[in-house]
Amino acid sequence: MEEKDIKNLLDLYFKGECTPDEKQYLESMFDELSIHGEFDEKTIDTEAVMHRLKGKIDRQIRQGRFIRLSVMLRVAAAVFLISSVAVFFVYKRTQIDAVKYVITTVPKGQKMKLTLSDGSTVMLNAGSRIRYPEKFNSETRSVTLLDGEAFFDIKHNDEKPFVVETPGTQTQVLGTAFNVQAYQELKEVKVTVLRGKVAVKETGEHKPVLLLPDEQAIVNTATGYQSKKHINANESIGWVQGKFIFRNETLMNVALILQNSYNVKIEFKKETTKEIRFTANFNSTDSLEKILFAIAKANGITYSVKDNIVRF
Structure with missing residues (x-):
């Protein structure tokens, strides 16, 4: 299928105008990558979605999940689909009220504290990068920790869960204090809870790991393996002090x-x-x-x- 055909098909899909066969074809591609249901054109965070898709493809390649076609053909199809989805949403963004995002990078040797539009605060460790909206407009308050480590102190809001995306994981809370360590070089994400309750989900097919104070989840971003252990949360966030x-x-x-x-x-x-x-x-x-x-x-x-x- 040509690139223009996939773009047209994506456009028809989100308008609800594609045929049943076209809908089945596109959703089978989404299902192959376990991404069906992750797209909402009004709230889509393209960079966060791309991070999740990249992690899923990497894991599926390592686990030999692309078996119905040759490995090279399936990988090529997956990469092409992702590229088309990214282009599609960049195009769609120009047609709707786009959310304005900010990317903040902390210089090495420094730390930085941010206050988000809802009053929640984020302390960023040295060398960290985070992406967040200037204002939370959607049904969830979502940010993306692109690299590094951050301590979040979240304002409680029953109607708007707070979500932290990393390459390979998604952490959701209502109001709590927790630490996320997601250095890309380490190939693992650690989430530690100081106060409240947190749900950590690997972006594949695993069930969420529920964490209470002084508990830590570790997710291997290469394999998707999840584990949980009891720790001293104050020690884990010692860098903040x-x-x-x-x-x-x-x-x-x-x-x-x-x-x-x-x-x-x-x-x-x-x-x-x-x-x-x-x-x-x-x-x-x-x-x-x-x-x-x-x-x-x-x-x-x-x-x-x-x-x-x-x-x-």
Whole structure:
């Protein structure tokens, strides 16, 4: 099917004017990617949808879900469909009252606090990126954490749930305080609840994970695997109070936090070193040298620093 044909079909679909056969064809494509029902032309957040679709296609490719056609043909069809959907909604956006979105990026070595239009607040960790509307106009209050970590303190509203999208997950609340860590390099999303109740859903076929205070959900964005555990939420959000609290964290995770906080690059000579576990407390005012020395001493490893690059 040509690109113009898919665009025309999408247009007819949302106008309710396509034939039963055309409707069945298009919805079968949506179902193949488990995305049927995610589109609403009045409230669509194109970038958030694209993040969800990319995660779904990546997982389905890894899991061998595209089997009715050749792998290459199915992947090509999926990518083409997504491109067409994106183009379609960009076009449709010019015909309706589009919501104005803001993308905020926090420089490395800094933190930033935002106040959303409903009075909810968001504290962003160093190196994080978030996308949010200037004003919440739809039935839900939705933002997209594109990369990094954020602590949300949400104003209660029974009529408008608050939704945080990340590549691979969706977190929904009514009014609560929770932390979302979604660094793209880590291939996992962690959601921790300080107050209230949260539902975390992987964008595939899994059921939502319900979280209460001092509970954390971990979602592997590559496989869709979800788990839940009890933790100290105050420790998990220690970064908000200017602390680094590492609890059995891999050095890869620790390195990512330090890279963003101190604006350095950290490399590992061996892959096995990345998986070494580390537990310690520091203040954000501590020097990088102090933290690096503690990591090396605790694990019997060495490091070097040259041209703003740390090598373990």
